[in-house]
Amino acid sequence: MSEEKKNVNIWKSLQKVPAGTMFVPLIIGAIITTIGQGIFNVDIWATLGNPMKDMFSSSGQMLIIGLMLFFTGTGVKVSDLKSALGRSVxxxxxxxxxxxxxxALxxxxxxxxGVFGIPFLAVACAITSANAxxxxxxxxxFGDEADKAGFGIMLICSMPLLPILFLGFYGTSGFGIAQVMQIIALLIPFILGMILGSLDADIRKVFAGGNATILPFLGFEFGSTINLFKALGMIPQGILLSIAYFVIVIGPSYFVERNILHRPGYISVASASLAGVALAIPAMAASSNAAFEPFVSSTIAILAFVLAITNVAAPFLVKAELQRHPADNMAK
Structure with a gap:
């Protein structure tokens, strides 16, 4: 039997699923987390300890995101960044x-x-979030380098900084030097990668496939934040907020992308998924304002459901959008 026939083709199978190299590990991670926490009341990754914990649980997210920023930066030229600013901003x-x-309304x-069992805290954490x-x-x-360069900008806007600053108007006091340093910390690996990639084309080539290598691990880490039992417990609220999320997040930016920027529309759709870090914001807000404390538990459960449904739906929505408006026909 030839080596070709012996190959199981796991990677090719993952690539047949939209964003499958991240999505499939995300589902597996969520199932493992649900079984561990929901059935045995055990945090499997914490019990195993490092390196497993940082490889497959949320504790390693920022390392992977930092690497993604660096890898993305190495492939970005100044001209691409200018184009990304023109599209993304x-x-x-x-x-x-x-x-x-x-x-605010x-x-x-x-x-x-809130109303219908959806607290204000859940709405604020959800519709301001994007899973960069x-x-x-x-x-x-299928995206070009300018699309990929928008990752860094989107990531900064999806971090807790803006929601915490916004919630500050309602009694919190979470904004300070730590949040400013967080933005700087996110910018440094991206800028460092961009400088090195611009100075040496070989560096750009070496790290060209870096993101593809680490995406499965990031998928596992996002999945580790999802307890399916808790998410299912808030199904009605989760469905309502998920629908509102897609309408609010996609609608305005899609209109601008299609009618003003004359682009296919897939950027607006691809960014319509909740970031795992959004689940950490309720506790951060409550630590600064006791008025949020009664809503932390329900908010996290609702956000977990929204996280699951938006991360599952986004790749398929993008696929449908590309069928309607192919990327190869877009205005340059």
């Missing part, structure tokens, strides 16, 4: 302005408790 600004305005209308890493995994097969 308008979409991000429109998206965030609409999201935060609606969050939601609070004014329904207070901290999943975005990178989705667009990698």
């Amino acid at each position: 308008p979409l991000i600004v429109v998206r965030l302005v609409v999201a935060y305005a609606l969050c 939601y609070y004014v209308s329904f207070g901290f408790e 890493a999943l975005y990178m995994g989705i667009i990698s097969p």
Whole structure:
């Protein structure tokens, strides 16, 4: 039997699923977490300890994200970055302005408790979030370097900084030098990679496939934040907020992307998934404002469901969008 026939082709099978190299490990990680925490009440990765813990649990997310920023930076030229700013910034600004305005309106209308069992805290954490890493995994097969360069900008906007600053207007005090340093820490690996890649073409070639190598690990780490039992316990609220998330997140930026930037629209759709870090924001907000404390548990459960459904749906929505508006027909 030839070596070709013996090969199981796991990698090729993963690539047949939209963003499969991240999505499939995410599902596996969620199942492992659900079995461990939901059935045996054990954090499997914490019990095993390092290096397993940092490889497959959320404790290693920032290392992987830092590597992704560096790898992405090595492939970015200044001209690509200018193009990314022209594409990404308008979409991000429109998206965030609409999201935060609606969050404020939601609070004014329904207070901290919210309506239909969806607290204000859950809305603020959800519709202001974007999973930049999943975005990178989705667009990698067909996006150009300018699309990929937008990863760093999107990642900065998806970190807890902006939501915590926003929640500060409602009694929190979470903004300070630590958040400023967080932005700087995110920029450094991206800029370092861009400088090295621009100075030496060989460096750009060496790290060209770096993101593809680490995406499965990031998928596992995102999956480790999802307890399917807890997510299913808030199904009605999760469904309602997921629908609202897609409408609010995709709608305005998609309109701008299609009608003003004259792009296919896949950037707006690919960025429509909740970031795993959003699940950490409720506790951060509650630590600064006791008014949020009664809503932390329900908010995390709702966000876990939204995280699951948006991360599952986003790759398929992008695939459908590309069928409607192929990337190879886009205006340059």
